[in-house]
Amino acid sequence: MSTVSNVWVFSDAASRLPEVIAGGKQLGDKVSAFVLGSQDDVAAAFSFGADAVYSLGEKVADRVVEDYAATMAQVIAEGDKPALVLLPATRRGKALASLLGVRLDAGVVTEASEISVEADGISAKHMVYGGLALGEEKITSQVAVVILGSGAYQAAEADASKTGEAVAVEYVAPKASIKCIERREKQGSTVDLDRAKRVVAIGRGIAKQEDIAIAEELCGAIEAELGCSRPIAEGEKWMAREQYVGISGVMPKPEVYLALGISGQIQHMVGVSGAQTIVAVNKDKNAPIFQFADYGIVGDLYKVVPALVNAFK
Ligand SMILES: Cc1cc2nc3c(=O)[nH]c(=O)nc-3n(C[C@H](O)[C@H](O)[C@H](O)COP(=O)(O)OP(=O)(O)OC[C@H]3O[C@@H](n4cnc5c(N)ncnc54)[C@H](O)[C@@H]3O)c2cc1C
Known part of the structure; x- marks a missing residue:
C-alpha cells in the first residue's frame, strides 16, 4: 500500500488520540498532530508517535473545538499535498470534519473502517444499509478528510522516550464563531468501552432505570464495563x-x-462483531441475538443475572 506524505491528526477526546495517530502512521510518511491542551497533552502526542505537533494552545473556556477549524485549515493549506486529515468519530470530530471539508475544498468520508492510499486518491470503506454492506468511496481532492470509525486501528502504545518541540500556531478566529453560553456536567459514566476486556450490555429487557443496578452488580462481579443498546441511551436516556x-x-x-x-x-450486532465471545440472556428463544451468540441463556434476566452474580462471587 502506498502512503501520503503528510497525515494530519486531531482528537478532541484524549482517549482516541492513540488510535488516530496509529492510523496516521500506517497511511503517511509523516504524522502531524494538532493538540489543543497543556504541555502534557503535547508530550502525549509525541509519545504516541506524532512526528510533529502543532499546538493550538490551552483550552479556552468559551471556545468550542469547531472554532479551531479556520486555524487548522490555514496550517493544512500551507503544508505538503496531497494530504490526509484523520479525525475520530466523536461529535466534535464530525463537526470539525465538515468545516475542514468546506474550507479546504476536501472530500470527506465518515466512519471509515478501512482506508488505503492509492495512486489516484484515498479510498475509504464504511458500512452502509445499517451495517449489511460495505460502501467504498474514493477521495480525489488534494486534501482528504476521513473520520475513523471506532476500532479501525489498534491504538498506538505510549513511548516516553519519544519527545519533541511543538510548533505554536496562532489562532485564526472564524468569521462566525459559536458562543458557549453555559457548560453543564455530563450525566453518566466516563467509561471507555473500546478498551474494556469485558462488557455487560443492557437492552430494553431492563424494565426500569433503577433495575440497571442488577447489571452493575454483575459488572462488579466479573470486572466488566457497562454498555447498552441505543434505545436505552437515546430513547430512555438512562x-x-x-x-x-x-x-x-x-x-x-x-x-x-x-x-x-x-x-x-x-x-x-455489527458493533460487537469484534467481540471474541458473545453471551446472550433473553427470555425469547427466537430472539435474533441467539444467531450471533456463542452461548445463550433463554430466561428472564431478572432471575438469571442474580444467579450469575451468585455463581461468580
Ligand atoms: C439507522 C439506525 C441505526 C441504529 N443504530 C443502532 C446502534 O448503533 N445500536 C443499537 O443498539 N441500536 C441501533 N439501532 C436500533 C436497532 O435497530 C434496535 O431498535 C435496537 O438495537 C433494539 O434495542 P434492544 O435490543 O434493547 O430492544 P428490543 O429490540 O426491544 O429488544 C428487547 C429484548 O429484550 C428481551 N427481553 C424483554 N424482557 C426481558 C427479560 N425480563 N429478560 C430477558 N430478556 C428480556 C426481549 O425478548 C427482546 O428481545 C439503529 C437503528 C437504525 C434505524
Whole structure:
C-alpha cells in the first residue's frame, strides 16, 4: 500500500488520540498532530508517535473545538499535498470534519473502517444499509478528510522516550464563531468501552432505570464495563450516548460481551462483531441475538443475572 506524505491528526477526546495517530502512521510518511491542551497533552502526542505537533494552545473556556477549524485549515493549506486529515468519530470530530471539508475544498468520508492510499486518491470503506454492506468511496481532492470509525486501528502504545518541540500556531478566529453560553456536567459514566476486556450490555429487557443496578452488580462481579443498546441511551436516556454499542455508537472488541435483554438487531450486532465471545440472556428463544451468540441463556434476566452474580462471587 502506498502512503501520503503528510497525515494530519486531531482528537478532541484524549482517549482516541492513540488510535488516530496509529492510523496516521500506517497511511503517511509523516504524522502531524494538532493538540489543543497543556504541555502534557503535547508530550502525549509525541509519545504516541506524532512526528510533529502543532499546538493550538490551552483550552479556552468559551471556545468550542469547531472554532479551531479556520486555524487548522490555514496550517493544512500551507503544508505538503496531497494530504490526509484523520479525525475520530466523536461529535466534535464530525463537526470539525465538515468545516475542514468546506474550507479546504476536501472530500470527506465518515466512519471509515478501512482506508488505503492509492495512486489516484484515498479510498475509504464504511458500512452502509445499517451495517449489511460495505460502501467504498474514493477521495480525489488534494486534501482528504476521513473520520475513523471506532476500532479501525489498534491504538498506538505510549513511548516516553519519544519527545519533541511543538510548533505554536496562532489562532485564526472564524468569521462566525459559536458562543458557549453555559457548560453543564455530563450525566453518566466516563467509561471507555473500546478498551474494556469485558462488557455487560443492557437492552430494553431492563424494565426500569433503577433495575440497571442488577447489571452493575454483575459488572462488579466479573470486572466488566457497562454498555447498552441505543434505545436505552437515546430513547430512555438512562445511560450516556457514549455507552451505546452498535453501528452508530461504539464498537468495542472485548474478550467477552454479555448482552442482557437485547434482541440482536443488525445495527446493534455489527458493533460487537469484534467481540471474541458473545453471551446472550433473553427470555425469547427466537430472539435474533441467539444467531450471533456463542452461548445463550433463554430466561428472564431478572432471575438469571442474580444467579450469575451468585455463581461468580
Ligand atoms: C439507522 C439506525 C441505526 C441504529 N443504530 C443502532 C446502534 O448503533 N445500536 C443499537 O443498539 N441500536 C441501533 N439501532 C436500533 C436497532 O435497530 C434496535 O431498535 C435496537 O438495537 C433494539 O434495542 P434492544 O435490543 O434493547 O430492544 P428490543 O429490540 O426491544 O429488544 C428487547 C429484548 O429484550 C428481551 N427481553 C424483554 N424482557 C426481558 C427479560 N425480563 N429478560 C430477558 N430478556 C428480556 C426481549 O425478548 C427482546 O428481545 C439503529 C437503528 C437504525 C434505524
